[in-house]
Amino acid sequence: xxxxxxxxxxxxxxxxxxxxxxxxxxxxxxxxxxxxxxxxxxxxxxxxxxxxxxxxxxxxxxxxxxxxxxxxxxxxxxxxxxxxxxxxxxxxxxxxxxxxxxxxxxxxxxxxxxxxxxxxxxxxxxxxxxxxxxxxxxxxxxxxxxxxxxxxxxxxxxxxxxxxxxxxxxxxxxxxxxxxxxxxxxxxxxxxxxxxxxxxxxxxxxxxxxxxxxxxxxxxxxxxxxxxxxxxxxxxxxxxxxxx
Numbered sequence: 001x002x003x004x005x006x007x008x009x010x011x012x013x014x015x016x017x018x019x020x021x022x023x024x025x026x027x028x029x030x031x032x033x034x035x036x037x038x039x040x041x042x043x044x045x046x047x048x049x050x051x052x053x054x055x056x057x058x059x060x061x062x063x064x065x066x067x068x069x070x071x072x073x074x075x076x077x078x079x080x081x082x083x084x085x086x087x088x089x090x091x092x093x094x095x096x097x098x099x100x101x102x103x104x105x106x107x108x109x110x111x112x113x114x115x116x117x118x119x120x121x122x123x124x125x126x127x128x129x130x131x132x133x134x135x136x137x138x139x140x141x142x143x144x145x146x147x148x149x150x151x152x153x154x155x156x157x158x159x160x161x162x163x164x165x166x167x168x169x170x171x172x173x174x175x176x177x178x179x180x181x182x183x184x185x186x187x188x189x190x191x192x193x194x195x196x197x198x199x200x201x202x203x204x205x206x207x208x209x210x211x212x213x214x215x216x217x218x219x220x221x222x223x224x225x226x227x228x229x230x231x232x233x234x235x236x237x238x239x240x241x242x243x244x
Contacts, residue, residue, distance in 0.1 A: 008067060008074030009175060012182055018141040019066065019073055027111030033148050034108040034137035037155065041130055048132060049085055049124055051158035055151060056122060057081060060175045061142045066115050075175075086123035096127035104135045112139045 011019060018031065039048070056062060057080045064075040088103070090096035107121055119139035126132055134155060138148060185191050 008064075008069070008076035009179055011066075011073055011075060012179065013186070014144075015075070015141050016073075018139075022066075022113070022115070022141070027113040029109050029111045031140045032108055032110075032112060032137055033140055033143060033145060034104070034135070035148065035152070036104055036133045036135040037152055039132040039134060039156075039159075043130065043132055043159070045087075045124065045126055045132065047162045048134065048159060049087065051155055051162055052085060052122055052124065052134060054158050055154045056083070056120070059151065059172050061178075062118075062120050062138070064114075064119070064142065064175075066141065077175075083118055083120075083122075086121070087125075088123065089126045091126060091128060096125075100125040100127055100133050100135075104133075107135075108137055112137075114139050114141055 021028065021031065060077070060080075063078050063080040063083075065078055067074050067076050088100065090099050093099045103123070103125075107123075112119060112121075119142045121135075121137045123135040124132060125135065134152075136148070136151065143151070
């Protein structure tokens with residue numbers, strides 16, 4: 001159950017911008033961020049589901065509801081363990097992969113209202129022997145594209161740890177610390193310097209907001225690609241050399 005709204009926390013500046021879009025109308029699928037990982041090779045599906053739960057349970061920003069109060073909008077923590085992990089074994093389907101991708105496209109195209117429901121959906125698909133998909137959709141008010149990429153990487157890392165392969169565990173900054181850091185930055189001289197710099201550099205190119213955000217609000221933008229394994233290994237090599 002959610003805590004009392006008065007015990008909630010304020011929103012970040014970026015979250016407030018998304019909140020205003022929510023207040024302007026219906027739940028908009030253009031505010032969804034989603035994707036899936038294709039996991040090939042031998043894998044215990046129970047361990048994959050365990051890894052997904054470990055990572056998602058550890059991300060505090062995913063386990064909030066957004067509530068209007070006398071103090072303004074607040075994000076109120078909820079219990080992190082009470083969320084569904086959808087699981088599908090599609091090996092009996094005539095076309096398992098298209099069936100999985102169809103479910104994901106439908107889910108990604110559904111608007112989410114973080115005022116009344118969880119701001120994310122997670123699913124695991126078994127599409128063939130040694131072939132799984134992990135799918136995740138989040139609302140932009142709780143995660144951006146960079147955070148989504150980090151989440152996927154940490155799910156892979158959690159799988160490795162459960163399989164006995166060393167991998168650094170996910171270390172998430174508490175939401176309160178993130179809010180305190182932003183408040184300190186917004187009150188600093190560095191913020192004023194940064195603001196002046198970017199206004200000088202970007203003002204001629206600034207679009208009208210929010211009309212230019214999305215010209216097709218009912219059609220989330222989607223893209224997919226397969227990375228060259230050699231390039232991926234080179235990136236990992238460079239990251240290891242630099243300790244990141």
